[in-house]
Amino acid sequence: MTAPSLSPVTATNLIKNLCRQRSFAVARRLFVEMPHRDVVSWTAMISGYASNGCHEDALATFCRMIASGVSPNRYTISSVLTSCRGLQSCCAGVAVHGMAVRWGIDNGAYVDNVLLDLYASFGCIGDAEAVFKNMTDRTVVSWTTMIAGYTRIGHGYTGLLLFKQMIQECTELNAFTCSIAIHACSSIGCATIGQQLHALALKTRHDSSLPVANSLLNMYSRCMNISEAKKFFHEMPRKDLITWNAMIASLERSNSHEALLLFLEMGSQNMQPTSFTFSSVVAACANLAILNCGRQVHGAAIRRDHQRNLQVANALIDMYAKCGSIGNSRKVFDEITEKDLVTWTSLVIGCGMNGYGAEATEIFHEMISSGVQPDQVLLMSVISACSHAGLVDQGLRYFSLMDIQYNVPPNREIYGCVVDLLARAGRITEAYQMIETMPFEPDETIWGALLGACKMHKNVYFGRLAAQKIFDMWPNESKTYVLLSNIYAAGRAWGDFAEMRRCLREQGNKKEVGMSWIEVRDEVRGFASGDRSSSPHIVLVYQTLEELIQQMNQDGCESDSHWVLHDFSGVT
DNA sequence: CTAGGGTTAG
Numbered sequence: 001m002t003a004p005s006l007s008p009v010t011a012t013n014l015i016k017n018l019c020r021q022r023s024f025a026v027a028r029r030l031f032v033e034m035p036h037r038d039v040v041s042w043t044a045m046i047s048g049y050a051s052n053g054c055h056e057d058a059l060a061t062f063c064r065m066i067a068s069g070v071s072p073n074r075y076t077i078s079s080v081l082t083s084c085r086g087l088q089s090c091c092a093g094v095a096v097h098g099m100a101v102r103w104g105i106d107n108g109a110y111v112d113n114v115l116l117d118l119y120a121s122f123g124c125i126g127d128a129e130a131v132f133k134n135m136t137d138r139t140v141v142s143w144t145t146m147i148a149g150y151t152r153i154g155h156g157y158t159g160l161l162l163f164k165q166m167i168q169e170c171t172e173l174n175a176f177t178c179s180i181a182i183h184a185c186s187s188i189g190c191a192t193i194g195q196q197l198h199a200l201a202l203k204t205r206h207d208s209s210l211p212v213a214n215s216l217l218n219m220y221s222r223c224m225n226i227s228e229a230k231k232f233f234h235e236m237p238r239k240d241l242i243t244w245n246a247m248i249a250s251l252e253r254s255n256s257h258e259a260l261l262l263f264l265e266m267g268s269q270n271m272q273p274t275s276f277t278f279s280s281v282v283a284a285c286a287n288l289a290i291l292n293c294g295r296q297v298h299g300a301a302i303r304r305d306h307q308r309n310l311q312v313a314n315a316l317i318d319m320y321a322k323c324g325s326i327g328n329s330r331k332v333f334d335e336i337t338e339k340d341l342v343t344w345t346s347l348v349i350g351c352g353m354n355g356y357g358a359e360a361t362e363i364f365h366e367m368i369s370s371g372v373q374p375d376q377v378l379l380m381s382v383i384s385a386c387s388h389a390g391l392v393d394q395g396l397r398y399f400s401l402m403d404i405q406y407n408v409p410p411n412r413e414i415y416g417c418v419v420d421l422l423a424r425a426g427r428i429t430e431a432y433q434m435i436e437t438m439p440f441e442p443d444e445t446i447w448g449a450l451l452g453a454c455k456m457h458k459n460v461y462f463g464r465l466a467a468q469k470i471f472d473m474w475p476n477e478s479k480t481y482v483l484l485s486n487i488y489a490a491g492r493a494w495g496d497f498a499e500m501r502r503c504l505r506e507q508g509n510k511k512e513v514g515m516s517w518i519e520v521r522d523e524v525r526g527f528a529s530g531d532r533s534s535s536p537h538i539v540l541v542y543q544t545l546e547e548l549i550q551q552m553n554q555d556g557c558e559s560d561s562h563w564v565l566h567d568f569s570g571v572t
Numbered sequence: 573c574t575a576g577g578g579t580t581a582g
Contacts, residue, residue: 012573015573016573039573040573041573042573043573043574044573045573046573047573047574048573050574051574073573073574074574075573075574076573076574077574078573078574078575079573079574081574081575082574082575108574109574109575110574110575111574111575112575113574113575113576114574114575114576115575116575116576117575117576139575139576140576141575141576142575142576143576144575144576144577145575145576146576147576148576148577174576174577175577176576176577177576177577178577179577179578180576180577180578182577182578183577183578209577209578210578211577211578212577212578213578214577214578214579215577215578215579216578217578217579218578218579240578241579242578242579243578243579244579245579245580246578246579247579248579248580249579249580250579252580274579274580275580276579276580277579277580278580279580279581280579280580280581282580282581283580283581309580310581311580311581312580312581313581314580314581314582315580315581315582317581317582318581318582340582341582342581342582343581343582344582345582346581346582347582348582349582350582377582378582381582
């Protein structure tokens, strides 16, 4: 059958179905061969493209329609606005909005609802708000779009206020709105509202919707403790991939070992892991620094062709770096064709933490030459890499250039990093002056960096000062007492040392022992400093340590073992 | 011929 013999209605339906099957070429030929193309057939073609992700084609078809003298209607406008949003083109969206106003077709809830989403997703929440206020026929979609828009830009609380207003105005509540409201609640971490929303979901029976249940699971893991989330997960009558991914992602943040166990269980339930799953599981391996396991997960990702997913690849760079296998980080990095800022930052951080400061700066410059705009996280990583590699002056140069050359204003974290850079290098006075003159209130991490450096460089004067500041902010932080007492010990200020130890004992503030672990063949072995009973091979370990220290001393390196004794006496 | 939802990373 050829196009001319089809009725316009049949041809339109056919175009719609062909687009849904992604047979765009056939749909287009059918459209072109239609003897008479009215606004409905043009719109069918545009919306066929728009609702199947071909936004450029939708926009181009819209332009041809205008050029051929056919006026759009509200259906056309809402389809083409969908594509403007899909192309992330605020300009195109504003232009189409303007045309709609000129043609007098900007009314109607459908057009307004797309406009809301368009403005909200470009962060122009004020424009969205203006459209919303002028709407005479707000639907539940309008409310939901606004709540989602506010949540996306980090104003979850405003979103929840709108939700409350919506309920009061008796707008029907559906599962869409329910899940986005719960999401808004997770984003601000409010457990009380979260429980109220759970009750509301139960009352309205929307809890049986999987998206609602999944956002409740996410809410429990972000607003309450992980055991609540686990309980909810196990009690869910139905679970889909998103359910498993959400649970694994939340375990990755709290207990990476359990995340790996759940990943295995997911496989035994015949759920196929997605890129989401792999990025969480790779991150879990990174947290545990277990290289062998990480390589196996990498292999599993390759077998399922998820290693090309950018988030997975970025997680792999981080994982290899944290496992000390920076060469593999580089390999993964080199294979990524479309790198984003996180890709570059992951490698810079990886180099920095492995002591490759020069390489970190090289990669940074490579990124700048390729035209990517850096942000505060990246500049902090570069300065931190310089700090850890002892490239003090280079780090200071990046700091002084960041505002004028890279258009990145330094934030408090970056000032903290520079304080650390100076203090670590023994330039304690300069570090202190930096704290005093910076445009931010120093927090306990900044004073902590100074205090740590004072310990390293045995500076009693500034150590006492930094510790005092931290006591003012965190009176019960036993770590501070330990650090300061060690500084006193180093300065032979034994009276002060004894006083600090007395405070520590009086406080009775028992600190958890810092554990470390190492992967030996297929096993992970944990150990703590001073622990002489955790392994049958511990005698051999200490013998080897002694030999290393002797070797270091022979080579002219001063070993600093007396700190170890002070650090762990009194802290259990 | 038209609109809104749940899970990932530095």
